[in-house]
Amino acid sequence: PRVTIVGAGRVGSTLAQRIAEKNLADVVLLDIVEGMPQGLALDLMEARGIELHNRQIIGTNNYADTANSEIVVITAGLPRKPGMSRDDLLKTNAKIVVDAAKNAIAHSPNAIFIIVTNPLDVMTYLAWQATGLPRDRIMGMAGVLDSARFETFIALELGVLPADVKAMVLGSHGDLMVPLSRYATVNGIPITELLDAATIESLIARTRNGGAEIVELIQTGGAFFAPASATSMMVESILLNQSRLLPIAAYLDGEYGLKDVVIGVPCRLGCGGIESILELSLSESEVAALHNSAKSVRKNIERSQE
Numbered sequence: 553p554r555v556t557i558v559g560a561g562r563v564g565s566t567l568a569q570r571i572a573e574k575n576l577a578d579v580v581l582l583d584i585v586e587g588m589p590q591g592l593a594l595d596l597m598e599a600r601g602i603e604l605h606n607r608q609i610i611g612t613n614n615y616a617d618t619a620n621s622e623i624v625v626i627t628a629g630l631p632r633k634p635g636m637s638r639d640d641l642l643k644t645n646a647k648i649v650v651d652a653a654k655n656a657i658a659h660s661p662n663a664i665f666i667i668v669t670n671p672l673d674v675m676t677y678l679a680w681q682a683t684g685l686p687r688d689r690i691m692g693m694a695g696v697l698d699s700a701r702f703e704t705f706i707a708l709e710l711g712v713l714p715a716d717v718k719a720m721v722l723g724s725h726g727d728l729m730v731p732l733s734r735y736a737t738v739n740g741i742p743i744t745e746l747l748d749a750a751t752i753e754s755l756i757a758r759t760r761n762g763g764a765e766i767v768e769l770i771q772t773g774g775a776f777f778a779p780a781s782a783t784s785m786m787v788e789s790i791l792l793n794q795s796r797l798l799p800i801a802a803y804l805d806g807e808y809g810l811k812d813v814v815i816g817v818p819c820r821l822g823c824g825g826i827e828s829i830l831e832l833s834l835s836e837s838e839v840a841a842l843h844n845s846a847k848s849v850r851k852n853i854e855r856s857q858e
């Protein structure tokens with residue numbers, strides 16, 4: 553199989569490395585900057601003998617080279633600078649993502665699309681609109697990353713292995729995300745049995761601020777290692793038809809009482825894309841938080857079209 557990554561920046565190039573070195577697929581790295589994706593592809597190809605895989609990595613500036621990809625990942629666009637919110641990227645990235653989605657679908661009409669560019673939920677909505685794809689074949693990556701961050705902070709707090717912590721974060725990728733602490737466990741034991749409410753609140757607050765914490769530290773861009781890992785998990789679930797149940801930014805059509813908006817919800821992800829959306833029985837305050845987060849996404853969708 554072949555995966556196209558549009559945007560060969562930090563997230564895109566790290567994702568290319570993950571996909572090739574996990575031996576999941578051949579990769580086409582496309583960027584607007586000439587020479588850069590070609591150079592990165594050559595660099596990755598030169599590591600193959602050492603990393604022991606035989607995947608092709610092609611760098612290009614031309615969408616014709618992306619033809620017949622099974623998956624297209626869009627990471628093209630600007631990342632945040634310190635002090636910026638994801639929403640500050642709205643107008644610039646909207647144009648980049650819509651162009652990229654239209655160009656990519658013209659050459660890979662059967663592909664499944666994963667959007668990564670921020671503000672994530674809005675960009676996914678705009679790409680859905682621009683491609684006219686059925687909603688099961690276009691989605692955004694955010695919840696897997698936000699959940700991994702929440703799990704990390706729980707693991708650090710308790711001094712347990714990160715792999716033993718499972719949690720899910722729903723809602724939009726931003727300050728209004730909805731970490732479900734009720735469902736977070738350490739090997740099946742709810743964290744509410746292990747941590748007091750104030751500590752859990754502080755871990756939730758750190759999760760909401762997880763992206764900004766890294767932007768402040770790096771200064772010249774945002775996170776990319778964990779974002780690439782999270783995206784590669786979604787790519788793997790599709791290519792290997794694993795049907796994993798993951799938080800995914802999906803177009804809703806009545807689920808959770810929400811319509812015509814993209815937001816993070818639990819989905820089964822397999823070779824056809826989103827196989828189903830799970831409707832959890834949420835508490836009143838969780839539903840309110842989800843609706844609040846959908847409201848901000850909708851407002852930004854409208855702003856992007858002004």
Ligand code: NAI
Nearest residue numbers: 559560561562563583584628629630631668669670693779
């Ligand atoms: P970066 O600046 O390293 O890479 C972006 C790349 O996009 C650059 O190489 C640039 O040349 C390219 N690009 C710009 N316009 C293009 C166009 N029209 N066609 C093709 N390529 C184009 O940024 P980074 O760190 O890789 O982040 C990429 C995006 O992903 C940002 O918007 C960032 O906010 C977002 N992001 C989203 C996450 C999520 O959880 N959904 C997590 C991390 C980043």
